[in-house]
Amino acid sequence: MALGAVLRRVSVLKPEMDKGVMAMVVNLFYPCLILDKMLGSEILRDAGVVASAAGIGFLMIALGMLVGFVVARMMGLERGGGRRTFAMSSGLQNYGYIALPLMLYVFPDDNNVLAVLFTHNLGVEIAVWTIGLMLISGNMKPSWRAFVKGPIIAVVLGVLLVQTGGDRVVPPVAVRVISMLGECAIPIALLLIGATLHDLARQMRFDWKVSSGGVLVRLALAPLVILCAAKFLPLATELKQVLVIQAAMPAGMFPILMSRHYGGRADVAIQVVVATSLVSLLTMPLIVSFGRWWVGV
Secondary structure, three states, X not given: OHHHHHHHHOOOOOHHHHHXXXXXXXXXXXXXXXXXXXXXXXXXXXHHHHHHHXXXXXXXXXXXXXXXXXXXXXXXXXXXXXXXXXXXXXXXXXXOOOHHHHHHHHXXXXXXXXXXHHHHHHHHHHHHHHHHHHHHHOOOOOOHHHHOOHHHHHHHHHHHHHHHOHHHHOOHHHHHHXXXXXXXXXXXXXXXXXXXXXXXXXXXXXXXXXXXHHHHHHHHHHHHHHHHHHHHOOOOHHHHHHHHHHHOOOEOOHHHHHHHHHOOOHHHHHHHHHHHHHHHHHHHHHHHHHHHHHHOO
């Protein structure tokens, strides 16, 4: 991420390159990474694990946005003043591009946990394009076209192949190509995140109320909810591990794009993302360490 910021600073990774590179990550590299970790995963042959992972992903985002909305009202954010944008921004964690490398670092020898992560993220995507879209746009009828995206298609395809046993007949050469392309997803995505944070930090107008409120929701209240779910619900160990990592994540960047496209307050989303991203450098190891000890994973 730091290298991405440096590359932006010295005009190697230019803003006009972002759209094409991100499209390649989202529509090629990331789906290949998903398929690489899902195909052959024995835990995904259990339909109960698949359903609980996607369901928990949806539920945690819904609860996070609800907590964000309540805190926004307590902070005095009015309708039109960023209340809905704050609720979505603080309620949605960076569930993919930062969670993935951290998951690989904390649980390096367990591919099953990555397969469960991607299934969990399917539930998150559904929550984003239903509850999140309705919240930030005020439109109560989200379009089905929002779900026709590379990562969602890859997760659905991966689950179908594993559940039916079709993953066992995928040619080895295809598996190798998918694996090689998938390995590109994390480093390139992190470079783009660093470049984006560099741009956002320059645009950010500090409002202590929004920034501190975002930190409270995303890095204190939401982790408490997520870790309690991991501790007390009867979930698979791999899903508990996913939740521990998700609890430590800063706010996701996607609400910035959604707020610009669907009539939200991009300045509010930027403040929440930058503030939680910076503070999470300190809180992330604390939450992960405490979560692993308390949940027992």
